[in-house]
Amino acid sequence: MKVAAAQISCSLGDPKANLLKVRDFSRRGSDAGVELIVFPEMTDTGYSMSVIQAHANSWTSGFIPGLQEIAAKTRGVYVEIQRAWSDAEKDYLAVVRGHVDATRGEIDLPLGTDPADRRRRVVRPDGARSMTRFERLGYSEAHGVSLLRCRLVTGRRHQIRVHLAARGWPIVGDVVYGTPDSFPRHALHAWRAVMRHPTSGQPLGLEAPLPVDLVAFLAAAGLSLTCRLHL
Numbered sequence: 001m002k003v004a005a006a007q008i009s010c011s012l013g014d015p016k017a018n019l020l021k022v023r024d025f026s027r028r029g030s031d032a033g034v035e036l037i038v039f040p041e042m043t044d045t046g047y048s049m050s051v052i053q054a055h056a057n058s059w060t061s062g063f064i065p066g067l068q069e070i071a072a073k074t075r076g077v078y079v080e081i082q083r084a085w086s087d088a089e090k091d092y093l094a095v096v097r098g099h100v101d102a103t104r105g106e107i108d109l110p111l112g113t114d115p116a117d118r119r120r121r122v123v124r125p126d127g128a129r130s131m132t133r134f135e136r137l138g139y140s141e142a143h144g145v146s147l148l149r150c151r152l153v154t155g156r157r158h159q160i161r162v163h164l165a166a167r168g169w170p171i172v173g174d175v176v177y178g179t180p181d182s183f184p185r186h187a188l189h190a191w192r193a194v195m196r197h198p199t200s201g202q203p204l205g206l207e208a209p210l211p212v213d214l215v216a217f218l219a220a221a222g223l224s225l226t227c228r229l230h231l
Contacts, residue, residue, distance in 0.1 A: 062190025
């Protein structure tokens with residue numbers, strides 16, 4: 001599982017000790033990190049950072065395909081994982097500001113690059129088609145936040161963050177598409193995914209438990225996690 005505020009780097013130069021390194025940047029200025037020993041055969045899988053990160057960002061918690069949850073020992077399996085991942089069902093949990101009235105729904109808004117800042121994405125008529133389905137799991141009137149389960153139908157950069165903000169429900173802790181918040185990061189968690197097993201073809205379920213900080217935030221808000229599987 002990916003922890004928030006972690007950046008992934010890859011070292012494939014030594015076939016005897018192939019490492020994937022997760023460096024914890026919560027300790028700014030340090031070189032602290034955890035080295036994960038991976039099979040030497042993985043030197044032939046052709047990993048690249050663009051694939052491993054899979055559009056996740058350093059302030060979102062949850063799984064990243066190809067790191068700890070899925071490790072391909074051969075190039076063939078690696079290729080099949082990438083193909084299967086593009087068709088996988090991907091569910092996220094998001095805590096947003098505001099009361100989401102709808103029990104469930106979908107957001108179908110085209111997204112493109114912000115001409116004023118290429119790091120940002122915005123809703124624009126000439127953007128790429130983008131769709132996010134959502135289900136409301138709870139609302140805390142005292143804290144003014146809603147808990148949503150979101151499913152990516154398409155996979156654009158920052159899609160969930162931009163879509164929810166466009167509906168008036170910015171993610172807690174998202175200073176780019178929302179406002180400064182007491183929560184130190186995005187309250188967004190890559191939670192569950194179902195993909196095709198690369199060899200058997202059977203459904204393969206993945207789940208990343210909620211991190212401690214998000215569990216504490218939900219508890220303080222009086223929100224509990226339930227899943228009605230309507231998406």
